[in-house]
Amino acid sequence: MKKTIVILLSCIVSIAILSTVQARPNKRLDERTKSCRILNNGTLDWETDHWGIGAEKFKAVCKGCHSLDNQSGAPFLYMESYGSTGWNNIFAKRTKKCARDGSWDVLTQDELLLVNDYLYRNANDTYDPNDADTCG
Numbered sequence: 001m002k003k004t005i006v007i008l009l010s011c012i013v014s015i016a017i018l019s020t021v022q023a024r025p026n027k028r029l030d031e032r033t034k035s036c037r038i039l040n041n042g043t044l045d046w047e048t049d050h051w052g053i054g055a056e057k058f059k060a061v062c063k064g065c066h067s068l069d070n071q072s073g074a075p076f077l078y079m080e081s082y083g084s085t086g087w088n089n090i091f092a093k094r095t096k097k098c099a100r101d102g103s104w105d106v107l108t109q110d111e112l113l114l115v116n117d118y119l120y121r122n123a124n125d126t127y128d129p130n131d132a133d134t135c136g
């Protein structure tokens, strides 16, 4: 009986610890549009994952300059270059040189939101080895 209680208690404690680990975020508050974007449901779930429009546009546009060994003087960037909050700030403030000089303008506002969603969702603080959603 005592043994069962001990096992039960340690289960509860480990679940409590695991649930505090940062996991892949499921929603994002967008400061510009003042909207809450639900990232793990329907079209947004698909388009903000590695095969969606967000990733595609990030690769096609941002990585067009921010690749390794590029000639444009852009620092190398990939999804884990910043944490979720960092990426959100970059898109909310738009103070980086490339955001101000029109380099982002080939993207529509909707596409920029999706690139922001994609980076937010897969930023460097979102990996959780205990969550099947971020496994691999």
Ligand code: HEC
Binding pocket: 058, 061, 062, 063, 064, 065, 066, 072, 073, 074, 075, 077, 090, 096, 097, 098, 099, 103, 104, 115
């Ligand atoms: C036409 C080329 C070009 C494109 C396209 C471009 N960037 Fe940039 N970006 C630059 C350059 C060049 C810099 C460095 C500016 C400087 O010297 O301060 C920069 C700087 C940045 C920085 C600051 C990096 C640091 O370490 O200081 C971030 C973040 C950034 N870009 C994000 C993006 C994102 C997100 C996109 C796509 C939506 C994008 N960029 C598209 C050229 C580009």
